[in-house]
Amino acid sequence: MNDTFDPRLTGLAQEFREALRLGVYMFRRLDPEGDLTAAQLSLLSMVSGGGLRVGDIAKNLGIKVPSATEQIIKLERAGLVTRQADPDDSRAVQVAITQAGAGAVESANQRRNAMVAELLQGLSNQEIEHLAAALPVIAKLNSSFQN
Amino acid sequence: MNDTFDPRLTGLAQEFREALRLGVYMFRRLDPEGDLTAAQLSLLSMVSGGGLRVGDIAKNLGIKVPSATEQIIKLERAGLVTRQADPDDSRAVQVAITQAGAGAVESANQRRNAMVAELLQGLSNQEIEHLAAALPVIAKLNSSFQN
DNA sequence: CCTTGACTATTAGGGTGCCTAACTATTAGG
DNA sequence: CCTAATAGTTAGGCACCCTAATAGTCAAGG
Incomplete structure (x- = not known):
């Protein structure tokens, strides 16, 4: 080694x-005042692009399946997502966002983005460029870390 | 607004x-195998530069005092820090690192740095430059966020 | 002095978010 | 068919953070 x-x-x-x-x-x-926790917003944003299976959600979030189930159940109880058996494979569960969920994502993202954008306004143009250039690198590091 | x-x-x-x-x-x-959790290592690293009071530790870590107390007690039980009443103000408690604590910080930092360095090796020179340029920006964002 | 208000830390109780292990239900291969 | 693999849930537990209430100490004014 x-x-x-x-x-x-x-x-x-x-x-x-x-x-x-x-x-x-x-x-x-x-945004500690918001209705959604950070973890919930991550999950909701993920399914807002279209229904996903629990396992896919877990993988995309980098968490284990039971942890995803737990969050999904909370969101379902809050009326923000629905759970339905996958018609092609009834072991699997399709998680889809509801209209209320989409609204919640929208407003939570706006609030959080506004907070961050306000922070970013304190940066020089050069600093913003540096940050923007590094974000994909961080994403890449994370994906190589997952393995 | x-x-x-x-x-x-x-x-x-x-x-x-x-x-x-x-x-x-x-x-x-x-480094999930290590003896120290991420939170404990952060705290331990902080006091390794010299004794600090509980309130200062909490402030520097961005957590509340009771949360800091909790971590400190765990570290004390593990023999990694000591707690002593501040001679100048006996309300306050001075937290200092022990020799065992210093050793634990050293090896934990080495292990974690090695893991991260290995990840970084997968980056191109340009990506490394982008990352390096952005790190101070992140630190700046954090400090403006604190307020 | 000595009381009152501010400060420092701890205790008590609670919540989120993650984990592993064990289980159920379904699918697919031999 | 039956068995192995796969998808998800349930159960139990841990790390780490929070607020509220408390105990002890300090400092300043009457």
Whole structure:
């Protein structure tokens, strides 16, 4: 096993971990007044593009199936999604967003995006470019981390 | 209240929020085998620079005092920190790292940095540059968010 | 002094969100 | 058919955060 790396990478790793910690902080505090928790909004946004099976939702969210089930049941009780047996495979369950769910996603996203956009307004153009360039890199890191 | 923003900012905000969610995921799952949880390592790293009071720790971590107390008690039971009344103000409690605690921080940081560095190795030079340029921006966003 | 109000930390109780293990129901292959 | 694999749910548990209530200490004014 190779555990020696370019020292610059190790330094960047430390810095990246620190940024992750700050990100956790921000993520947690974004729009605490809203009706939807961050986890619920992530799930709802995901199904708002079209019905998905529980397993797909779990995989896309990077959580285990029982954790997805738990959130889905909460959302169903709140009237924001529906659950129906997949006609092609009755083991599977199709989760679809309701009209109320779509409205909730819309307003929650607006509120949160407005809060973040306000933060972003405090950045220079160059800082915004740096941030925008890095976001796909973070997404890529996450997908390689999933494996 | 102004809730209209440059639409590019709103799009970026959406993308940034998604990156935050992914970051939370990575942060939590990094080194799940280690002795320290992510939250404990954050706290321990913080006091490793010198003793701090509970309130300061909570503020620096962005959590409430009772949550900090809870973590500190766990770490104390594990022998990684000590708690002593502040000689200047016996309401306050000084939290200091032990030798075992310092060792735990050291090895946990190494393991986690190695894991992240390995992820970073999968990036191109340009991607690494983009990431490195964005990390200070994230730190800046966080500090303006604190207010 | 000594009381009152502010401050520091802890305790008690609660909630979210994730996990693994065990189970049920369904599908598909030999 | 029967068995193995697959999809989801249920049950139980843990990490980590919160608010409200409490105990102890400090500091300032009467």
